[in-house]
Amino acid sequence: MSTKNQHLVVTAGPTREALDPVRFLSNQSSGTFGYEIARVAVRRGHTVTLISGPTALKPPAGVEFIPVITARQMGEAIHTHFARAQALIMAAAVADYRPKKLNISKIKKTKGLDKEGGWALELVPNPDLVAEASSKRRPGQIVVGFSLDSRAQWIAEAKRKLREKGLDLMVACRLEEGKGPFGDAPLSVAFVVPGDVTPEIHRGEKPALARQLLDKLKPLC
Numbered sequence: 001m002s003t004k005n006q007h008l009v010v011t012a013g014p015t016r017e018a019l020d021p022v023r024f025l026s027n028q029s030s031g032t033f034g035y036e037i038a039r040v041a042v043r044r045g046h047t048v049t050l051i052s053g054p055t056a057l058k059p060p061a062g063v064e065f066i067p068v069i070t071a072r073q074m075g076e077a078i079h080t081h082f083a084r085a086q087a088l089i090m091a092a093a094v095a096d097y098r099p100k101k102l103n104i105s106k107i108k109k110t111k112g113l114d115k116e117g118g119w120a121l122e123l124v125p126n127p128d129l130v131a132e133a134s135s136k137r138r139p140g141q142i143v144v145g146f147s148l149d150s151r152a153q154w155i156a157e158a159k160r161k162l163r164e165k166g167l168d169l170m171v172a173c174r175l176e177e178g179k180g181p182f183g184d185a186p187l188s189v190a191f192v193v194p195g196d197v198t199p200e201i202h203r204g205e206k207p208a209l210a211r212q213l214l215d216k217l218k219p220l221c
Contacts, residue, residue, distance in 0.1 A: 006046045007085040009078065010038045011092035013053035015071045017126070020103040027093050031055035033146075033187070034091035036210040038063050044214065049085065051077045053092060071095050071126040078133055087142035087217065090130040091171075097123035131165040142168045142217065150175035155199065158192045169193055171213060174201075191216050 012034020016024040031052055038050045039060035050063040051074055059065040066081065068074045071094045082088045100122040134143045145167045147158040158172030170192040189209055190199040202212060 006087065007049070008038075008041050008046050008087045008089060009049045009051065009082045009085045010034055010041070010089045011051045011074060011078065011094075011129075012038070013055040013057075014093050015053045015074055015095045015126075016069050017071065017095050017098035018102055019099050019121075020105065020107045022106055025095055025098065026054075027095065029053075029055075029093035031057050031092075033206045033210065034089075035060060036206045037089055037091060037213060040207070040210045040214055049081045051081065051092070071098065071129065075127055075129045075132065078129060079136075082133055082137070082141070085141070087144065088130075088133050088137075089144045089213075090133070091146050092129075093146075093148070094129055095126055098126055100124045128165070130167065134166045144169045144171065144213075144217070146171045146173060148173045148175055155190050155192065158190065162192055162194065169216060172199075 013031030014026045014029040016026045018024045034052065035050070035055075035057050038048045041048045042060055042062040048060075048063045049066060050059055051066045051068060052059070053068060053074065064081075066077050068077055074092060074094060078088065130143060130145045137143060143166075145161065145165060147154070147161050147170055149157050149172070151157065154174050155172050158170045161167075162170040172190040172192050174188040176188070186203060186205055187209060188201055188203045190201050191213065192199050202209060
């Protein structure tokens with residue numbers, strides 16, 4: 001990314017998909033990585049729109065903060081704000097699925113149980129927000145995705161997603177056995193770009209990784 005002011009849209013945190021008025025599906029994302037990216041970008045003089053799912057974090061000073069809850073709400077916010085930005089950094093952990101039916105009242109414990117006392121939940125897929133943004137962007141806009149995987153092929157999987165979604169860069173994050181990439185925990189990442197280049201693996205705290213990511217974007221926009 002050039003040293004001149006750029007407008008970046010950064011997404012962060014989890015999304016929540018309601019089952020009923022009190023229950024929801026979500027994940028353990030803390031939002032820390034996305035918030036650190038937004039913080040570093042503002043300090044470097046960029047204009048930042050931070051679109052965030054529910055977290056316990058305070059938005060960094062100087063960002064335009066857009067709170068959302070569901071994946072579809074995040075998609076609407078991306079559509080609105082990425083239209084006037086140079087880059088989208090999709091650090092949010094968007095729920096892959098949502099309940100097919102939203103119950104307007106609290107589901108009773110005994111409702112819908114099968115013979116073994118289990119409860120079946122029917123899900124439908126959420127939109128692939130980063131793929132949609134990539135397919136609809138105008139020439140010159142940059143789209144960065146994030147991939148989280150625990151398998152030995154975590155970098156190969158990130159390369160596949162980069163290629164299929166048409167992204168400019170993929171931040172491949174390794175989920176270590178028995179540990180999560182949540183909160184302030186150190187993280188192993190690889191910055192994957194198009195081509196057969198073998199990326200270096202970086203391990204560090206999220207503020208340092210955020211700086212490295214923004215450094216990687218300098219040649220792109």
